[in-house]
Amino acid sequence: MSTPAETQQEAAAPGRLLLLSNRLP
Secondary structure (H helix, E strand, C coil): CCCHHHHHHHHHHHHHHHHHHHHCC
């Protein structure tokens, strides 16, 4: 079973990748 912290990190990961990709030219 994943802990709430792990679930939050997994849910936030895609958003972080999108932010990084948006910064690229």
